Amino acid sequence: xxxxxxxKSRTKLAEQAHFRTLRLxxxxxxxxxxxxxxxxxxxxxxxxxxxxxxxxxxxYFAIRSQAALFDISPMVKYRIEGPDAEAFLNRVTLRNVTxxxxxxxxxxxxxxxxxxxxxxxxxxxxxxxxFRLCCQERHLPWLLDSAIGYEVSVVEETQEVAGLALQGPxxxxxxxxxxxxxxxKLKIFDLAEFPHEKGSVTISRTGxxxxxxxxxxxxxxxxxxxxxxxxxxxxxHGIRPMGYTALNRARIEAxxxxxxxxxxxxxxxIRTDRLRMPDEIGLGFMIDxxxxxxxxxxxxxxxxxxxxxxxVLVGLEIEGNIPAEHxxxxxxxxxxxxxxxxxxxxxTAKRNIAxxxxxxxxxxxxxxxxxxxxxxxxxxxxxxxxKRAKVVPRPFIKLDRRTANPPGER
Amino acid sequence: xxxxxxxxxxGGHNGIVAATLLAKAGRRVALLEARPELGGPARTEExxxxxxxxxxxxxxxxxxxxxxxxxLEANGLVLDASDMPSVALSADGExxxxxxxxxxxxxxxxASEAQAWSELRAQLxxxxxxxxxxxxxxPPDLSGMTFGETSALxxxxxxxxxxxxxxxxxxxxxxxxxxxxxxxxxxTDDRLKGLLAFDAVMGSHLGPxxxxxxxxxxxxxxxxxxxxxxxxxxxxxGMGAVITAMASAARKAGVQVRTDALVARINxxxxxxxxxxxxxxxxxxxxxxxAATNPFAALMELTGPRxxxxxxxxxxxNIRMKGSxxxxxxxxxGLPGFKGVAEQDLRGRLVFAPSTNHVERAFxxxxxxxxxxxxxxxxxLPSISDTxxxxxxxxxxxxxxxxxxxxxxxxxxKGKPKFLKAVMAQLERVAPxxxxxxxxxxxxxxxxxxxxxxxxxxxxxxxxLQADQMLMSxxxxxxxxxxxxxxxxxxxxAGSHPGGGISGVPGLxxxxxVLARKG
Numbered sequence: 001x002x003x004x005x006x007x008k009s010r011t012k013l014a015e016q017a018h019f020r021t022l023r024l025x026x027x028x029x030x031x032x033x034x035x036x037x038x039x040x041x042x043x044x045x046x047x048x049x050x051x052x053x054x055x056x057x058x059x060y061f062a063i064r065s066q067a068a069l070f071d072i073s074p075m076v077k078y079r080i081e082g083p084d085a086e087a088f089l090n091r092v093t094l095r096n097v098t099x100x101x102x103x104x105x106x107x108x109x110x111x112x113x114x115x116x117x118x119x120x121x122x123x124x125x126x127x128x129x130x131f132r133l134c135c136q137e138r139h140l141p142w143l144l145d146s147a148i149g150y151e152v153s154v155v156e157e158t159q160e161v162a163g164l165a166l167q168g169p170x171x172x173x174x175x176x177x178x179x180x181x182x183x184x185k186l187k188i189f190d191l192a193e194f195p196h197e198k199g200s201v202t203i204s205r206t207g208x209x210x211x212x213x214x215x216x217x218x219x220x221x222x223x224x225x226x227x228x229x230x231x232x233x234x235x236x237h238g239i240r241p242m243g244y245t246a247l248n249r250a251r252i253e254a255x256x257x258x259x260x261x262x263x264x265x266x267x268x269x270i271r272t273d274r275l276r277m278p279d280e281i282g283l284g285f286m287i288d289x290x291x292x293x294x295x296x297x298x299x300x301x302x303x304x305x306x307x308x309x310x311x312v313l314v315g316l317e318i319e320g321n322i323p324a325e326h327x328x329x330x331x332x333x334x335x336x337x338x339x340x341x342x343x344x345x346x347x348t349a350k351r352n353i354a355x356x357x358x359x360x361x362x363x364x365x366x367x368x369x370x371x372x373x374x375x376x377x378x379x380x381x382x383x384x385x386x387k388r389a390k391v392v393p394r395p396f397i398k399l400d401r402r403t404a405n406p407p408g409e410r
Numbered sequence: 411x412x413x414x415x416x417x418x419x420x421g422g423h424n425g426i427v428a429a430t431l432l433a434k435a436g437r438r439v440a441l442l443e444a445r446p447e448l449g450g451p452a453r454t455e456e457x458x459x460x461x462x463x464x465x466x467x468x469x470x471x472x473x474x475x476x477x478x479x480x481x482l483e484a485n486g487l488v489l490d491a492s493d494m495p496s497v498a499l500s501a502d503g504e505x506x507x508x509x510x511x512x513x514x515x516x517x518x519x520x521a522s523e524a525q526a527w528s529e530l531r532a533q534l535x536x537x538x539x540x541x542x543x544x545x546x547x548x549p550p551d552l553s554g555m556t557f558g559e560t561s562a563l564x565x566x567x568x569x570x571x572x573x574x575x576x577x578x579x580x581x582x583x584x585x586x587x588x589x590x591x592x593x594x595x596x597x598t599d600d601r602l603k604g605l606l607a608f609d610a611v612m613g614s615h616l617g618p619x620x621x622x623x624x625x626x627x628x629x630x631x632x633x634x635x636x637x638x639x640x641x642x643x644x645x646x647x648g649m650g651a652v653i654t655a656m657a658s659a660a661r662k663a664g665v666q667v668r669t670d671a672l673v674a675r676i677n678x679x680x681x682x683x684x685x686x687x688x689x690x691x692x693x694x695x696x697x698x699x700x701a702a703t704n705p706f707a708a709l710m711e712l713t714g715p716r717x718x719x720x721x722x723x724x725x726x727x728n729i730r731m732k733g734s735x736x737x738x739x740x741x742x743x744g745l746p747g748f749k750g751v752a753e754q755d756l757r758g759r760l761v762f763a764p765s766t767n768h769v770e771r772a773f774x775x776x777x778x779x780x781x782x783x784x785x786x787x788x789x790x791l792p793s794i795s796d797t798x799x800x801x802x803x804x805x806x807x808x809x810x811x812x813x814x815x816x817x818x819x820x821x822x823x824k825g826k827p828k829f830l831k832a833v834m835a836q837l838e839r840v841a842p843x844x845x846x847x848x849x850x851x852x853x854x855x856x857x858x859x860x861x862x863x864x865x866x867x868x869x870x871x872x873x874x875l876q877a878d879q880m881l882m883s884x885x886x887x888x889x890x891x892x893x894x895x896x897x898x899x900x901x902x903x904a905g906s907h908p909g910g911g912i913s914g915v916p917g918l919x920x921x922x923x924v925l926a927r928k929g
Contacts, residue, residue, distance in 0.1 A: 091716060113721035113895075145724045149715035293681060295719045298895055 023048035026073045027162035027223035035241055042244065045136070045158075047074035050243035059246035063209050064348055066238030067170040069230060070247055072163040072215065073223070076121075076138055080131040082152035089131060091294050092146045093123065094278060094286040102127045105189045105204050109283050110139075111266070111296030115303060116275040118142065118266040119259050120283065122206065124191055132157075132217075136259040137267065146295070162223035166230060167213030167250070170237035172407035175203070175214060178233025186214070188403045196229070197222055205407075208247060210254025212401045212408065237410075252355060253346050255315055255394025257281060262313065262341040262355055277303055280311040281357070282394070311338075314363040315394040316354040318372055319387045321345050324354050327372040329362075333386055337362035340372060346396055353396045354389070367391040414440045414666070416698040416924065417686055419673045419712070420903060422450025422863075424917030425702030426656040426665075428902045430480050431921035432700070433663035440694060441665050442686065444672040444864065448657050451863050452912055454650035458741035458850035460801035464649040465737050465859065466912050467790045467808040468494075468759060470642040471633025472652065475546060476914035480659040487655035488646050489636050495758035496642070497751055498601040501839045504750045506601040507758070512631065512640025516602075523599045530596040535639045537581050538631035540569055545632055545908035548919055549881040549890045586877065589627055590618040590766045600765040607770070608763035608786055612810065613870035613910065615734045617773030618766050622877045629875060633911065642759060648796035652912065676701065676713040676899065683898035686712075698898050698924055702917055704865050704872045705885040705905035706731065709894065711866075718895055725886035729905070730874040731867035733856030734776055736814035738787070738833060740807040741800070741850040745791070748841045760789040762840050772813055779819030781829045785836055787811045804849070809833075816856040816867055826855060872905030881907060892920040893927070900924055 024047045026032065032050060040051040049071065052059060062068040080089060090097040095108040102125050109120035121135030133143075143154045166174060175183045180194045183203060191204035199222060207213030218226050231239060251258065259265050263281045264274040277300060278284050289301060303309050318324050323345055329338040338358030346353045354372070356363070362370070367390075374385040401408045414437075418429040421443025429441040447453050451465035469489075477483065496513065498506040509515035513531055516524045543566055550563050570578055584592060589610035593603040607618035610627035617623070635641040645651050660667060672689035676699055685695035701708035706726060709715075715723045745753070748760060763769050763786040772782035789809040793800035800806045811833055818825045830853045837844050856868030865872060873879055882890045884907045892900050892907075902920025904910035 087716070092720070113719035142720060145727075146720040148723055148727060149710070293678075293717050295721075298681060298719070 026071050027220040028071045028073065028164070028227055030224065031227050032071060032241070038243075040243070044074040044244070045076055045138070049074055051245050052243040053241055056243060056245035059240060059242035060249045060347065062238065062240035062242060063168045063211060063246060063250045065169060066240060067166055067168040067174045067234055068240050068242040068246065069227075069234075070165040070167065070242050072165050073161075073220075075134050075158070075163060076136065077156070077158045077161050077163075078133045078140070078143060079155045079157045080133055080143075080152060081129060082150070083129055084150035084152045085129045085131055088147060088150040088152040089123065089133070090291060091150075092143065094283070094288070094294060096288040096291040097123070097125075098291070100125045103191055105191055105206050109278055109286055111278065111300065113296060113299065114275070115277045115296035115299030116266040117263060117278055117281060117283065120257070124202070124204065126191070126202075137265050160220060161217050162220045162226070164216045164226065164230070165207055165213065166216065166239075167207045167209040167211050169212055169401055169408060170234070170239075170410050171213050173237045173409045174230060174234035174239055176233075177237070178229050183214075184406045186407075187405055197225055201226060208254070208256055209250035210256070210395050210397060210402060211250065211399055212404070248342075249344050249347075252342050252344050252353065253348055253395065253397045255355070255396055257313065257355065258342070263357070276311060277309060279304065279309050280313065282313040310360060311357055312360050312363040313355065313357050314391045315396060316340065316356050316370070316372070316389045317392045317396075318343070318352045318354055318389045320385065321352050322374050322376050322385060322387075323352065324372045324374045324387065324389075327354075327374050329356050329358060329389065330371045330373065330386075331362055331366065332369045333371045337370070349397045351396065355394070356389075363391060412692070412694050414438045414694065414696040416440075416700060417442060417694055417696040418902070419676070419686060419699060419701045419708065420450070420703040421445070421448040421667070421669065422702055422903065423452050423653065423656060423912055423914055424903050424920075425450075426653070426660050427476055427480060427914040427917035428700050428702055428921040429665045430656070430660040430663045431918060432924060433660065433665045434479075435925050439665045440696070441660060441667045442671040442673050442688070442694075443667070443669045446669050448667065448669065449650070449653035451859070451865075452649050452653050454648060454799070457739045457852045461739075461741040461804060461806050461850065462799045463739045463792060463806050463808050465854070465863070466649055467644065467792055467810075468642050469645055469649065469652060469912055470630070470635060470640075471911045471913040472635065473546060473913050473915050473918065474634065474637070476918050479918065480656060480914075482652075482655045482659060485655040485658040485662070487651060490643065490646060492643075494642050494644065495755055496605065497748075497755050497758050497760045498605040499748060499760055499762040499840045500601055500750070500764055501762075505748075506599065506605070507755060508605070511638035512642075519599050519602065523597065523602070526596055526598070527602060530593075533580070534627065535631050536573070536577070537584065538628045538639065540566065540573070540581065541628055542632045543569075544881065546915060546919070548892065548923060549884070549907045551891055552882060584624060586622045586625070588619050588621055588623040590623070590770070592624055593766065604763040604765045604768055605761050607766045608761055608788065608812075611769065611773070612788065612812070613735055614876060615730070615732065615776065615815075615874055616876065617770045619770050620773075625877060625880070626875065629909065633913065644757075644790065644792055644795045646795060648792055648799060649912070650796075673712060676708070678713060678717045678896050678899070681717070681895075681897060683896055698900065700900040700902050700920055700924060702902040702920070704731070704867075704903060705729065705901050706866045707864060708901055708903070713896060713899065722886070722889070722895055725888075729885055730876075730879065731869040731872060731905070732816035733859060733867050733869035734813045734815055735870055736811040736829070736856065737854040737859065738807070738809040738811055739852040739854075740848050742805040742807055742844070742847040743849060744803055744847060745794075745805050746807065746841045746844045746847055756791055757794045760840075762787050762789070762836060776813035776815040779815055779817060781815065781818060781825060781832070782813045783832050785811050785813065785829075785833055787833070787836065814855055816860075816869075818855070822855045822857055826853060829853065829855075871910030872903055875909040880909070884909070892923040
């Protein structure tokens with residue numbers, strides 16, 4: 001009896017092991033831990049992820065002048081397969097999936113019935129009826145309910161698939177020297193399978209930096225061997241593992257937005273006025289009214305027709321060199337018209353840049369006389385700065401090497 | 411002709427009402443019915459050689475505006491509101507008889523009970539009267555109302571105020587109560603309390619002690635016949651006569667009625683309805699399609715989830731619509747005898763629900779997927795008022811039996827013979843010897859009703875009629891005004907506000923909505 005009770009309690013403890021690990025380890029955790037001089041971790045969708053490994057500044061410059069390796073395994077991933085997979089995704093997501101050819105990737109977003117953005121992400125098309133959807137938040141119940149009436153299976157594979165982003169001007173050279181033959185054929189947004197160990201790795205020419213770069217996906221069992229293969233191949237190309245802080249700088253320069261940083265996703269917003277339509281966060285280009293029905297279509301087209309869109313997301317260039325992170329935006333220095341969601345001094349553009357959400361018509365038809373209020377902490381005192389802001393197009397930097405064919409070597 | 415101004419799908423009574431109204435407004439209307447005859451569950455069918463019956467067996471809420479709009483009396487319907495009593499049967503004593511419109515008179519009860527009932531009845535009818543106007547129009551639209559709608563809602567508020575302080579308090583206090591508590595507060599006679607409990611939960615998946623069960627009784631009492639609240643009749647000629655009169659009104663109005671016309675698909679293009687495709691492959695076009703069918707069938711089966719947003723699909727697939735009522739049809743050798751019931755009262759509605767507890771106990775197993783071993787029932791002998799329903803000397807018994815859950819745990823194939831046995835045993839208690847008179851028995855479980863009448867769930871109201879599925883939440887929140895996210899597609903069946911029963915109101919309201927929108 002005692003023995004049975006003991007086994008029982010041990011089983012119970014084993015079932016609750018996740019309480020002991022506050023954050024899940026990534027498949028690359030042994031490598032990351034070994035490099036994490038900073039020990040500066042954050043929580044990415046339940047995973048332990050580094051803000052910086054050794055120096056965020058130098059990690060950033062690895063993106064722009066070498067090759068930086070970033071663990072994207074915590075990204076939420078769904079395997080979507082079946083004869084109706086294309087029709088299903090066309091209904092769920094905004095962009096026209098019939099235009100996405102097998103072997104291609106596109107950036108898309110999806111909305112609820114009211115046309116509010118639930119998330120954005122990338123859609124990988126492996127074949128006519130096999131896809132992978134990558135995103136920030138979890139959406140399984142939504143995707144499964146969306147599958148009613150479609151012959152499609154939706155499976156979350158976040159924990160089964162490890163991912164790495166390899167970004168920077170030497171990233172192609174790293175892959176070539178790591179022995180991925182034919183990777184030079186990948187054009188921007190192409191994907192292909194390459195042999196790795198006994199299996200294969202999916203490599204796409206995609207990324208979140210606005211630079212030349214690739215993303216690699218493998219089953220978790222092959223995660224560490226892939227990491228080692230890249231580090232080995234990149235020895236002479238300055239490959240450097242990096243954390244999120246460096247990536248964040250690069251993505252701001254590229255003008256890319258992050259869910260729950262630059263906009264609040266539909267399911268996580270508590271306040272109704274935080275919800276955003278695609279047109280309100282710069283994703284209006286995704287909407288294809290001619291493609292047939294998709295979630296939120298009616299609400300989105302109504303809002304366009306009735307001109308009820310309330311917000312607009314813009315790129316700002318701000319005078320001076322103090323980053324305006326989370327600064328309030330004013331019109332004529334008085335009227336509050338919005339908020340900066342992300343801002344840095346851009347080392348590559350050599351400009352003080354920001355992404356901001358403004359209340360229409362400001363930022364839309366009224367773009368002159370905008371100001372941001374920056375509080376700069378200087379030795380325990382705020383210096384309040386009122387700086388002129390100019391609406392400028394995104395991306396803030398445009399690097400030819402991102403799309404160059406064949407890809408450059410350095 | 412294959413092109414119309416409007417196509418009405420479903421030739422149940424709501425479909426006929428909607429089609430007629432649209433045609434009267436000058437639209438070219440096609441009414442499509444899958445079966446050879448109109449009427450849906452109100453149609454009369456032969457269930458044994460020479461014996462005919464309709465699933466809906468009592469008329470207690472045919473709306474006066476429907477009668478007027480379709481001119482049903484000129485089309486041959488006689489709404490003779492002469493007394494059809496309700497008889498509360500008792501297994502071991504005398505029955506209690508409610509005469510007049512829902513018990514204007516009470517015979518078989520003590521004087522003090524009769525007095526208490528008269529007061530409670532007046533109160534219930536008064537309160538149901540407050541809600542009544544809400545049932546005859548579109549539910550309040552939370553996203554914006556016209557001046558007319560707002561002022562109509564204001565009138566309801568005003569009528570509430572006019573009750574006076576005490577009465578208004580009682581109205582609000584009782585609104586979401588259960589029927590058991592209300593009748594325990596006011597009454598002592600178990601037979602009467604059992605009858606009220608039965609009527610309140612009839613058609614719902616609720617027991618008399620379930621919160622909000624009183625709403626079912628209000629719904630019942632909000633109905634009227636011949637201007638009398640709570641009245642009930644079996645019209646001369648039976649329920650078939652109602653459908654015949656409606657169909658005649660439809661044809662006179664110019665509705666092109668097509669029976670044997672099964673709709674296989676509602677066609678949508680670019681978020682707009684374009685018409686329907688029939689099972690035969692024929693395509694009919696119209697800018698307006700009004701589906702007077704079950705809402706799930708109309709939206710998910712005929713139109714298809716791909717034409718709607720995921721959130722809407724979620725709502726529609728989550729409508730609770732699993733029926734709890736079975737229907738019994740008996741072909742009898744002769745008039746059965748019910749204990750203590752005089753022959754002239756056999757034309758009444760005989761309810762066997764001897765106490766609140768009995769109804770509650772009958773409900774209990776259905777929560778767990780079992781049928782009631784001692785079911786409660788409402789019995790009508792329709793062949794008394796319409797002799798054509800049975801051969802000479804024969805008699806038709808038609809009964810609503812509760813509780814028979816849609817998803818019976820052991821499966822209906824195995825469960826049905828057992829349930830029929832339980833039902834017959836109960837009948838034998840109140841009508842000894844009836845078993846020997848049975849020539850043929852037909853028991854329709856909710857899955858049978860689902861299949862025969864294309865009603866997913868086989869539910870009376872095409873969706874539970876409970877507080878969370880009423881008014882602006884019927885059939886789903888955000889789309890309660892008869893229109894749908896697909897332009898030109900409207901719903902007009904019992905699954906829409908106000909709900910089921912032979913009232914014609916969903917069809918009437920839906921047609922009015924179409925006309926109001928299109929000018």
